[in-house]
Amino acid sequence: MSGAATQLPGAVAGPVIRAEGLTKTFGAFTAVDAISFEVAAGEIFGFLGANGAGKTTAMRMLCGLLTPSGGVASVAGFDVGREPEAIKRRIGYMSQKFSLYDDLTVRENIRFYGGVYGLRTTEIRAKTEALLGRLGLAHERDALVGSLPLGWKQKLAFSVALLHDPAVVFLDEPTGGVDPITRRQFWDLLYEAAARGVTVFITTHYLDEAEYCDRVSIMVDGRMAALDTPAGLKQQFGAADMNEVFLQLARGAKNTE
Amino acid sequence: MRIVWFLLEKEFHQLRRNRTLLLLLLAPVVQLLVLSNAANYEIRNLNLVVVDQDHSPAARRLVDKFQYTPYFRLVAVRPSVRAAEQDLLRDRADVVLVVPRHFERALVRERRADVQLLVNALNSVKAGLAGSYAASIVQAYQGEARPATVAAVLAGRGGLEVVPAYWYNPRLNYKTFMVPGLIFQIMTLIVMFLATLNIVREKEIGTIEQLNVTPIRKWQFMLGKLLPFWLAGFYQLSVGLLVARLVFQVPLVGSLPLLYAATALYLTVPLGIGLLISASSRTQQQALFVAFFFLIIFVLLSGLFTPIEYMPAWAQALDRLNPLAYIIRIARMVLLKGSTARDIAGPLGALLLLALTVNALAVWRYRKTSG
Ligand SMILES: Nc1ncnc2c1ncn2[C@@H]1O[C@H](COP(=O)(O)OP(=O)(O)OP(=O)(O)O)[C@@H](O)[C@H]1O
Ligand SMILES: [Mg+2]
Numbered sequence: 130m131s132g133a134a135t136q137l138p139g140a141v142a143g144p145v146i147r148a149e150g151l152t153k154t155f156g157a158f159t160a161v162d163a164i165s166f167e168v169a170a171g172e173i174f175g176f177l178g179a180n181g182a183g184k185t186t187a188m189r190m191l192c193g194l195l196t197p198s199g200g201v202a203s204v205a206g207f208d209v210g211r212e213p214e215a216i217k218r219r220i221g222y223m224s225q226k227f228s229l230y231d232d233l234t235v236r237e238n239i240r241f242y243g244g245v246y247g248l249r250t251t252e253i254r255a256k257t258e259a260l261l262g263r264l265g266l267a268h269e270r271d272a273l274v275g276s277l278p279l280g281w282k283q284k285l286a287f288s289v290a291l292l293h294d295p296a297v298v299f300l301d302e303p304t305g306g307v308d309p310i311t312r313r314q315f316w317d318l319l320y321e322a323a324a325r326g327v328t329v330f331i332t333t334h335y336l337d338e339a340e341y342c343d344r345v346s347i348m349v350d351g352r353m354a355a356l357d358t359p360a361g362l363k364q365q366f367g368a369a370d371m372n373e374v375f376l377q378l379a380r381g382a383k384n385t386e
Numbered sequence: 387m388r389i390v391w392f393l394l395e396k397e398f399h400q401l402r403r404n405r406t407l408l409l410l411l412l413a414p415v416v417q418l419l420v421l422s423n424a425a426n427y428e429i430r431n432l433n434l435v436v437v438d439q440d441h442s443p444a445a446r447r448l449v450d451k452f453q454y455t456p457y458f459r460l461v462a463v464r465p466s467v468r469a470a471e472q473d474l475l476r477d478r479a480d481v482v483l484v485v486p487r488h489f490e491r492a493l494v495r496e497r498r499a500d501v502q503l504l505v506n507a508l509n510s511v512k513a514g515l516a517g518s519y520a521a522s523i524v525q526a527y528q529g530e531a532r533p534a535t536v537a538a539v540l541a542g543r544g545g546l547e548v549v550p551a552y553w554y555n556p557r558l559n560y561k562t563f564m565v566p567g568l569i570f571q572i573m574t575l576i577v578m579f580l581a582t583l584n585i586v587r588e589k590e591i592g593t594i595e596q597l598n599v600t601p602i603r604k605w606q607f608m609l610g611k612l613l614p615f616w617l618a619g620f621y622q623l624s625v626g627l628l629v630a631r632l633v634f635q636v637p638l639v640g641s642l643p644l645l646y647a648a649t650a651l652y653l654t655v656p657l658g659i660g661l662l663i664s665a666s667s668r669t670q671q672q673a674l675f676v677a678f679f680f681l682i683i684f685v686l687l688s689g690l691f692t693p694i695e696y697m698p699a700w701a702q703a704l705d706r707l708n709p710l711a712y713i714i715r716i717a718r719m720v721l722l723k724g725s726t727a728r729d730i731a732g733p734l735g736a737l738l739l740l741a742l743t744v745n746a747l748a749v750w751r752y753r754k755t756s757g
Contacts, residue, residue: 193755217599220599231591232404241395
């Protein structure tokens, strides 16, 4: 984004995300069961699992939206349970629900989120132009976001999540329901961001997308059943593709919705 | 403050594109016109029974006074109070006027004379009105009686003994009495509903999650949500006062800046309650239900339709927590009586306490990180 430095503000040596025994219970139900992992700066980390496996819950804890019930986790060097507001300054987040305002125009949405993150007006203006140019949305700048096709909306939401140059961006099923061509373009944007040093944490149900990740974890019933590179996972499970890996793991799941 | 500005900008863009704007702009006018007519308690043709024990010209003139108004209709003249009481019991009379023997003589000699009013209290509102109407007629008669027939005798004070009811609304115009209260009732309903629904809607759509993951502060978020509806409240007050003045000819004798200042404080109470409700609700239905619950109590106990003094003790006690009751009292005092800041210090202090409590609770209840 606008030639952002590869050394991001708030970037820390070592892993950008670190979780140890991270747990979330809702009453007697354990949605996330003591997961442990590390994610390095600039990595694209895929988070897979059947519906109800606990992906969103884990992600919301890492974003400081949900207080963990147990374990520890840090993001960009700050503790998830104790310093959620410090984390929020350094991350971008695209929730599973659509997160821009349908009744604001493209430009108004960009301006609003830029302003909320404390960007200067000149900065917002420059970034808006750059962003619209890159997404090919220049002619739609005054269109209501609600009137855009889903694929465009998602690309826009992703760019808005990066507006304040976060160290990590969390994406919860950003490509759900998006056509294959637009999904491809979306991934091009992801690679560009990762190349600039942004850490990408993404959940998806598309197993072809899992192949694009640097490393993939597969959640089953709140536990992390596997974690490796796509090639490593295929080898480990003696599978031809990620689809087969996923099916082998998910077959034993109980919490599926 | 810069972040609050961005929040406000967003809210106004959204409001501009939303149909609720129309509601916000037009409702105060339409509702005021409709409600002030519906809530008109003026009662005409009350049945009047007279017991004239004096048979004097002064007594006859007093009875005539009653008949000249549209409020009373003379249905019978009875020889004794006892006979007239039968009319009350059988519901044939709403008011019995008893002019005692030596009424005229007392008026002239002792500079004072009493009449007796018996009021049928089956319907307490009607009874209160009938009594007040009658009292004001007697009072008006006193004003005329002095110069006309007994001017020479009555050099100083004196005349008829009456209750000085409705000093600040001498012609007993119900619109004068109701409109200031209605302005605030309508304002409260609209502003509180819209503020509550606005936030819960962001919850339902999911955009609030996106805001909660930004470094925005709680107070900034709340201020951003409060201010647009706070301003809407001022718009409603201004429109309401214009309608009151131009359509209903309500005399606005008091200080408008004082009323606006009181309103500035008042609005933070229903808005704070709206924030509190929306922070605790998941869906718009839930929020609407709770908001409705509070608003019904506020309105019924506001003193607008039933005078607070007529309410049972528990209701009067509950009214200490009713912001609407305070502001309606303030509005009537300032607009109709010209009360000063010192006069309304009591209710203002109560509003300040309510505002602080409610908004502190709202800030405490609103969570950017859930458990
Ligand atoms: N606030 C909550 N209270 C109670 N249970 C919850 C809550 N949030 C999530 N859950 C439960 O936790 C489990 C995991 O939910 P989560 O949304 O994390 O799954 P997911 O992996 O994101 O699924 P999907 O692929 O459908 O998005 C589900 O069974 C869900 O019902
Ligand atoms: Mg999910």
